[in-house]
Amino acid sequence: MRYTKPLEDLIEEFRKFPTIGPKSAQRMAFTLLKKTPEQVEKFARIICEAKEHIKYCSKCFNLTNSVICEICQDPRRDSKQVCIVESVKDLIALERTHEYRGIYHVLGGIISPLEGISADDLNLTQLTTRLQIQLDEMNPEDELELVLAISLSTEGEATMLYIKRLMSQFGDSRIKLTRLAHGLPVGADLDYADETTLARAFEARVVA
Template structure:
């Protein structure tokens, strides 16, 4: 069902957001209609402010309110290791683990011929430029474990091999608490390939 004028415009705009289908867009629109004006204004102000103030880090292309992000500005981070990720949200996910103390490089996506995304649409040239000073010793390819992520990792491995770096890939396998019978073949195969000593 189509609604009148600006209500339908709101539903249409919300529906353009990633992961928001028509029903979710309609639910959010009606939630906003029922919300207090001050709450809706606060949301509108934050949306305008984020577009005005947030930019991409000049070094790693993570989101930042300054020319360089807090990770690139942090002198305690290990400059010899770069984790290459597809999107900004991947940086946040890795940071939550508190396991990685290196720096990042955000590609801005993954190679996906179906979606018209080739290597030239990603920030690969900028990654290679970061290797020029010889400070980087290891590049961790932390792309998603799907077809596009694997294609991107394979391409990057070929591109980075001449630089004499240690090129690694995130380990992948069975989730903690999972059952073998429910694991797909790729995950189970990776778990075997990435096995480690039990002692």
């Protein structure tokens, strides 16, 4: 004896999400059953609409409900600064800082031989294509900064190295590669930092 079939199906659907175990899936299914029919319909409709309308920006691969995303469309953003991120989540994290005023390029992943993700699986051809178009329109004295905002994991470093090589093959001296600074998180206790972070923070120390 288990739950009635439609309920078992519902629990099973929730269990397909990552980090949702049997107890959480059960709790979510019961929560849903407690809603009004209108609320449940709205939930189902929002799910379908999200899938239907959300597309990748054809320029930077951010998520958007039109062809080109809001950031790429925004004339106030500096197109000469392109921040390269692994995912849309990282893009949003950077946007939340309200510091960066350039545009983005979302790789859609990170080189990871263990997970079978190679450079070909990332949006890198699209990156070189858009950079070529942009460089063709730029003045010879202008600079195009690529900010690598990728985490310093093994996969992240491999990806950054790959992009670095790709850009040197490009051979355009107007491209300038930078990457995010690594060090102690602001406000964190020194003895809570892992050794690598601490070592990097020490290495990259600045005049006080």
